Amino acid sequence: MGIKRKIIITIVALVAVGLIGVAAFAQGEAEWPTFHGDAARTGFSSSPAPSTPNVLWQLTVGQIRELGTDGIETNWPIIYQNKVFLAGIEVRALDLKTGKILWRYHDQETPFFPHGLAASNGKLFVTVNDTDNLQTMKKGFVYALDAEQGQFLWKAQLAKDASHSLPLVVEGKVFVGDDSGTLNALDCESGKILWQKKLVGDGEIHASLACADGLIFIGTEGDARYTTSPKNPSSVFALSLSKGEVVWQFPIDYTPSGTNLIHSTPAVSNGVVYVGSENGWFYALTAANGNLVWKKKLADEGRSMVGPSAAAGLGYGKVFVSIWAGKFLALDQKTGETIWEFSYEGQGTDSSPVVADNKVYFGAHQGYFYCLDAETGRVFWQEKLGGPSAALSDGILVVPNSLAGGNIGNPETSALLAFSDEGQSPLGEKNAGITGITSNLKPKLLFLTIFAGIGILIFCYYWFLRTADPNKR
Numbered sequence: 001m002g003i004k005r006k007i008i009i010t011i012v013a014l015v016a017v018g019l020i021g022v023a024a025f026a027q028g029e030a031e032w033p034t035f036h037g038d039a040a041r042t043g044f045s046s047s048p049a050p051s052t053p054n055v056l057w058q059l060t061v062g063q064i065r066e067l068g069t070d071g072i073e074t075n076w077p078i079i080y081q082n083k084v085f086l087a088g089i090e091v092r093a094l095d096l097k098t099g100k101i102l103w104r105y106h107d108q109e110t111p112f113f114p115h116g117l118a119a120s121n122g123k124l125f126v127t128v129n130d131t132d133n134l135q136t137m138k139k140g141f142v143y144a145l146d147a148e149q150g151q152f153l154w155k156a157q158l159a160k161d162a163s164h165s166l167p168l169v170v171e172g173k174v175f176v177g178d179d180s181g182t183l184n185a186l187d188c189e190s191g192k193i194l195w196q197k198k199l200v201g202d203g204e205i206h207a208s209l210a211c212a213d214g215l216i217f218i219g220t221e222g223d224a225r226y227t228t229s230p231k232n233p234s235s236v237f238a239l240s241l242s243k244g245e246v247v248w249q250f251p252i253d254y255t256p257s258g259t260n261l262i263h264s265t266p267a268v269s270n271g272v273v274y275v276g277s278e279n280g281w282f283y284a285l286t287a288a289n290g291n292l293v294w295k296k297k298l299a300d301e302g303r304s305m306v307g308p309s310a311a312a313g314l315g316y317g318k319v320f321v322s323i324w325a326g327k328f329l330a331l332d333q334k335t336g337e338t339i340w341e342f343s344y345e346g347q348g349t350d351s352s353p354v355v356a357d358n359k360v361y362f363g364a365h366q367g368y369f370y371c372l373d374a375e376t377g378r379v380f381w382q383e384k385l386g387g388p389s390a391a392l393s394d395g396i397l398v399v400p401n402s403l404a405g406g407n408i409g410n411p412e413t414s415a416l417l418a419f420s421d422e423g424q425s426p427l428g429e430k431n432a433g434i435t436g437i438t439s440n441l442k443p444k445l446l447f448l449t450i451f452a453g454i455g456i457l458i459f460c461y462y463w464f465l466r467t468a469d470p471n472k473r
Contacts, residue, residue, distance in 0.1 A: 032045065043353050087117050166208040200220045235251045248290035340377035
């Protein structure tokens with residue numbers, strides 16, 4: 001075999017391997033195994049994201065009732081190993097592509113009210129409380145289930161109930177905050193309590209934690225709902241993963257007429273922690289030492305719950321954050337300057353945005369769930385689903401219907417929907433914002449890459465013919 005022929009074969013092989021790799025990458029989309037997508041709680045995904053509100057599948061109130069339960073809650077879905085996991089009156093696993101219910105779990109021997117979910121290493125971790133009544137909650141647990149079949153593995157009791165904080169799994173440990181102001185760390189394999197760190201005396205942890213750069217970041221509610229300058233102010237804490245040692249503490253600004261609490265979950269990117277307070281302040285802090293990078297007042301004082309309550313979304317150099325005053329903003333990550341602002345119908349949202357494919361998704365209480373252009377804030381589409389937090393994987397956006405309880409008498413009411421550009425039809429009438437929808441970037445890149453690869457193969461083939469036989473022209 002001649003040298004030129006060996007070179008051509010090598011080039012062809014490399015191009016073919018590259019094309020296979022690109023195709024594999026396009027198929028192997030990022031999962032959503034925890035609240036807000038990843039350990040850093042950025043809400044960002046490398047997956048394609050739906051440009052249209054086409055429904056791939058849906059779970060209706062009637063279908064849930066056929067299971068023998070009236071529980072329609074579908075809080076904070078996660079996606080892991082091609083399954084959608086839900087926590088409500090029971091734990092459910094659905095097939096991501098079809099919505100088929102694969103398994104269900106409910107502890108029949110003790111009060112069982114599942115709340116938050118996280119998945120890792122073949123296991124599903126569920127925070128469970130002894131009631132769904134916030135006034136009478138006392139006990140909180142973490143359950144571990146087999147993610148494939150739903151079998152019970154172990155359970156462990158927390159210091160107190162975990163009414164709001166959602167779990168996170170990092171380096172073989174499950175972390176969750178509870179209403180005693182304690183951060184709990186459990187071993188994933190056994191459920192053994194590794195350490196518990198009480199961060200506030202007369203206060204709670206309602207935020208969920210984030211992890212990046214070898215540290216845990218979490219916000220506290222300090223001296224519960226204080227109205228005077230507190231001894232233990234609501235703060236952002238950074239702790240070590242191994243022992244829960246406090247590395248730094250950043251107290252938030254005190255406002256006499258504000259709700260001086262941190263309910264939102266921190267989000268971390270490029271060594272900076274982004275977190276908001278319900279008194280209207282939003283902060284960017286250096287992850288390593290807690291130094292202030294910038295802060296911005298997003299809402300006026302004097303009104304209850306005016307500031308950010310949900311986690312911020314991070315992506316494309318922007319911070320995407322909502323406030324209770326009916327506004328959704330895109331801020332510059334480096335400076336905090338407002339890039340664009342979108343006013344939504346009604347007031348209030350706990351929806352933590354999904355950021356992907358140059359789009360951002362969020363919902364407003366008693367209003368619409370929106371798909372916006374991440375660059376300009378222009379509405380691509382909207383559906384009347386209220387203010388849920390969604391999950392995204394493999395081009396499929398899973399969205400609970402927060403308004404389903406208002407129409408629970410109709411069995412056709414959607415409790416959970418999966419949107420995809422491969423879906424068959426929109427949920428309802430097309431909205432005005434659908435016109436001019438952008439197409440998915442990743443499919444374009446895939447097409448261009450494959451097209452270029454084919455061109456290279458053709459060029460190599462004809463170049464080989466010309467050099468192998470000079471008489472061929």
